[in-house]
Amino acid sequence: MPDFSSVRRRIFAPQARDGALRMAIWAAAGILFACAAWLMLDVAVRGAAGLDWRFLVDEPARAGRAGGIGPILVSTGLILAVAIAVAAPLGLAAAIFLAEFLPSGSRFAAWTSISLDVLAGIPSIVFGLFGNAFFSVWLGMGFSILSGGLTLACMILPLLIRTAEHGLRMVPDEWRHGAAALGMSRFSSVWRIVLPAAGPAVTAGLLLGLGRATAETAALVFTSGYVDRMPSSLLDSGRALSLHIYDLAMNVAGGDRNAYASALVLLLFLIVVNGLAMSFSDYLLRKRIAA
Amino acid sequence: MTLGPKDEAAGEGAAGYTVGPMLAGPECCTPEPVIGVRGLAVSYAGVPALKHVDLDIYKGCVTALIGPSGCGKSTFLSSLNRLTDLVAGCRVAGRIEVDGVDIHGPDVDVQALRRKVGMIFQKPNPFPLSIHRNLDMPLREHGVRSRDERESRIRAALSDVGLWEEVADRLDEPALSLSGGQQQRLCIARALVLQPSILLMDEPCSALDPLSAETVEKMIVGLRGRYTVVVVTHNLAQARRIANFAAFFWVRDRAGALIEFDTCQRLFEAPAHDLTAAYVTGRSG
Numbered sequence: 103m104p105d106f107s108s109v110r111r112r113i114f115a116p117q118a119r120d121g122a123l124r125m126a127i128w129a130a131a132g133i134l135f136a137c138a139a140w141l142m143l144d145v146a147v148r149g150a151a152g153l154d155w156r157f158l159v160d161e162p163a164r165a166g167r168a169g170g171i172g173p174i175l176v177s178t179g180l181i182l183a184v185a186i187a188v189a190a191p192l193g194l195a196a197a198i199f200l201a202e203f204l205p206s207g208s209r210f211a212a213w214t215s216i217s218l219d220v221l222a223g224i225p226s227i228v229f230g231l232f233g234n235a236f237f238s239v240w241l242g243m244g245f246s247i248l249s250g251g252l253t254l255a256c257m258i259l260p261l262l263i264r265t266a267e268h269g270l271r272m273v274p275d276e277w278r279h280g281a282a283a284l285g286m287s288r289f290s291s292v293w294r295i296v297l298p299a300a301g302p303a304v305t306a307g308l309l310l311g312l313g314r315a316t317a318e319t320a321a322l323v324f325t326s327g328y329v330d331r332m333p334s335s336l337l338d339s340g341r342a343l344s345l346h347i348y349d350l351a352m353n354v355a356g357g358d359r360n361a362y363a364s365a366l367v368l369l370l371f372l373i374v375v376n377g378l379a380m381s382f383s384d385y386l387l388r389k390r391i392a393a
Numbered sequence: 394m395t396l397g398p399k400d401e402a403a404g405e406g407a408a409g410y411t412v413g414p415m416l417a418g419p420e421c422c423t424p425e426p427v428i429g430v431r432g433l434a435v436s437y438a439g440v441p442a443l444k445h446v447d448l449d450i451y452k453g454c455v456t457a458l459i460g461p462s463g464c465g466k467s468t469f470l471s472s473l474n475r476l477t478d479l480v481a482g483c484r485v486a487g488r489i490e491v492d493g494v495d496i497h498g499p500d501v502d503v504q505a506l507r508r509k510v511g512m513i514f515q516k517p518n519p520f521p522l523s524i525h526r527n528l529d530m531p532l533r534e535h536g537v538r539s540r541d542e543r544e545s546r547i548r549a550a551l552s553d554v555g556l557w558e559e560v561a562d563r564l565d566e567p568a569l570s571l572s573g574g575q576q577q578r579l580c581i582a583r584a585l586v587l588q589p590s591i592l593l594m595d596e597p598c599s600a601l602d603p604l605s606a607e608t609v610e611k612m613i614v615g616l617r618g619r620y621t622v623v624v625v626t627h628n629l630a631q632a633r634r635i636a637n638f639a640a641f642f643w644v645r646d647r648a649g650a651l652i653e654f655d656t657c658q659r660l661f662e663a664p665a666h667d668l669t670a671a672y673v674t675g676r677s678g
């Protein structure tokens with residue numbers, strides 16, 4: 103920790119102001135922490151009541167008031183699988199192109215970068231409308247897991263490209279030069295050296311994207327739909343977990359208990375995914391320091 | 394190219410600097426050029442870094458490039474294996490021949506050129522892979538299919554740099570777990586494993602502690618005769634210890650230029666140019 107105390111003293115000369123500032127900072131942090139803790143505890147306590155093994159495998163009954171979330175977990179898994187299966191290779195390819203092959207500072211690079219930032223900032227409901235118009239209607243997929251997964255893929259693509267590109271750019275040029283000086287092709291240099299070195303960062307980005315997709319509701323309302331039966335193919339409609347929670351809480355009287363239980367499942371999954379993402383970036387950081 | 398008379402070396406004996414092998418053995422003092430550079434000019438984003446360089450590099454000899462910082466030594470070196478291609482905005486003009494072939498010719502295979510002309514960097518840059526894979530990958534890349542051949546070449550290269558004894562039982566450990574000096578020797582082995590005929594070294598010892606630097610320096614001396622070595626060094630004593638020939642670069646008109654090229658001995662003891670004399674005696678640069 104650098105010692106800024108002398109600077110701080112000069113800026114906030116009166117001791118009282120220093121104390122007030124410190125209190126404000128602690129209060130802000132405390133309020134944030136309390137909010138998060140309260141929210142999680144609330145979901146955990148109320149959700150745990152309805153959560154058991156049967157809940158995870160049973161079909162929902164009476165519009166979700168009773169029964170479990172078996173088919174919904176399956177639909178969620180399929181939607182996420184479609185989204186990642188499409189977005190991961192596309193995102194990685196785009197990131198490799200941007201970081202390794204496009205000369206930095208070119209106009210094309212600048213435009214791509216701006217477009218990515220704009221895309222990343224678009225509200226997910228807009229992606230939902232686009233997905234409905236493009237995948238469901240224009241490509242004729244209807245309300246389906248495929249349509250929902252592809253919409254989510256579009257939504258998380260900017261995030262995946264950005265994180266992977268950043269990870270690739272963190273790889274020191276020395277290795278690229280070393281590979282080139284050994285007469286290795288550009289392709290092998292990227293594939294065998296740069297990409298493995300950027301692996302943890304790329305994976306962390308993928309997990310963040312997965313988390314974002316899992317938490318998504320708005321983009322799925324018009325694309326994968328509400329049907330809560332067990333899907334028999336990717337062209338069936340399937341209800342995602344987040345949508346199930348939304349529906350139970352908003353449209354089904356007496357659905358609170360199962361809404362909370364479902365929310366707890368979603369929360370636990372997100373905690374695991376984000377925890378993995380964090381430990382990966384941690385790992386990367388430690389490796390960089392060691393190297 | 395005539396060689397300095399022997400008694401000059403004898404007079405220098407007190408200081409401990411000789412160019413012994415060059416005067417003693419015929420194999421590295423036959424001035425047979427393998428690299429011919431004519432009218433080389435290099436610029437970065439339009440700013441010239443090197444101008445009008447004419448230089449021959451002789452087969453089996455160690456040629457040292459010396460000169461102050463920023464005079465274009467590294468630039469010269471990386472134009473010899475076309476590593477300058479990797480730098481956006483870098484333009485190379487002039488003619489460079491390696492074994493009589495223009496390396497900027499239309500049907501030159503750059504990968505084959507770099508296989509023949511190996512390069513070692515200032516900062517050791519082993520790949521973040523195992524020791525073994527660092528050497529195995531370039532061999533696979535260049536289509537050495539036979540596992541036995543790869544293994545024997547890896548072993549030979551590691552022995553050449555004196556690393557075999559040290560790492561034989563830990564070939565699967567990460568290369569980054571080696572010490573700095575070991576890493577640099579691994580990088581040299583990685584270049585040797587491809588059996589190049591020419592080695593370019595950009596200040597190979599300057600990032601190392603004195604002991605490792607000495608080991609690497611001894612190793613370079615061991616390569617003399619078998620390989621053509623071009624080495625950039627800021628360490629003038631080192632240049633005198635290891636090099637047969639020396640080239641002195643200087644910044645002239647805001648661009649690097651070759652001022653003088655001669656046998657190492659004469660460049661240090663009887664330089665033709667005032668700038669060289671001032672630099673090698675430590676009065677400038």
Ligand SMILES: Nc1ncnc2c1ncn2[C@@H]1O[C@H](COP(=O)(O)OP(=O)(O)OP(=O)(O)O)[C@@H](O)[C@H]1O
Pocket residue numbers: 437438442461462463464465466467468469480649
């Ligand atoms: N990648 C680059 N982009 C732009 N300019 C460069 C680049 N590399 C080198 N230069 C410039 O070219 C000139 C020569 O640089 P070079 O690295 O060849 O010098 P050097 O003799 O190797 O110096 P040093 O002894 O410090 O390594 C310098 O003015 C430098 O600023």
Ligand SMILES: [Mg+2]
Pocket residue numbers: 466467468595
């Ligand atoms: Mg240099």
